Amino acid sequence: MVQVLFVCLGNICRSPMAEAVLRQKIKDKGLSEQLVVDSAGTGDWHIGKPPHEGTRGILDNQGISYSGMKARQLHPDDFQQFTYIVCMDRSNESNVMNWEGASSKTSTVIRFMSLLPEESVEDVPDPYHTGNFDEVYRLVSSGCSKLLERIVQEQHLLTTM
Template sequence: MKKKVLFVCLGNICRSPMAEAVFRSKVEQAGLSDQIIVDSAGTGDWHIGHPPHEGTRKELDLNGISYTGMKARQFTQQDDADFDFIVCMDTKNERDVREILGTRAGSAEVLTFMSLLPERGVADVPDPYYTGQFDYVFELVDAGCERLLDHVKLK
């Protein structure tokens, strides 16, 4: 049975598509593309249909990671039924995801990305849309995706 992972941030143009692309790359490198499906979404609707942010694309290009065909979409209640893991890039988006799911929350494991990196002492992946720190976000995403792959393989 395939495992399905969804990354969620606010607009789905910076953090969650970066995590989607990095995680997909790690899944491919591990030879697990036939077993793990990866996607991303945003809790907001401002960027639906847009490609990843220029800063995200630059970091992915620098690291040889493809983002071909990626377009922003909005998180929906149906995502809970469609995915096994919903990985929220910050605590605010985790609250929003849980609010959207409400009592309909099902079997998906909802977690924050930084819970994968507790030693960093940071609760949220900072939003580079506001900070411009795409390189720092990439560093966090790369490390967290390694841990997430281990977590997904154990389930």
């Protein structure tokens, strides 16, 4: 079982959006039995809260479920549990690499925007501060497609669709 963890700061905007989008793409490709997706934040102030209303609005408009999603904080066990840890920006990536448990990681850590080298930004902008959930969704949707292609190729997964 391949497991993917998206990480942002508070786990209410970017990482849950990416989690929901990738789950939908996995379902559409018939890979639900082979891939599991989750998200977490490096901060602890939103633990237990649902995704931000802006994230929920975009996902509702796209017909993508976020049912049952609640913010959680990154845990040292995540470094052994997840195959891929995908960080939404450079600050998250730095925090993840310095997190307790990171030194014994078996996960591959990826900065999300490295999946989209054609884009002019290095980080997925935080819509909690910018309010631009449409732009974040555009990047997340495109990047999740590239990430899924990479995972299918690297893990030799067979799609049924």
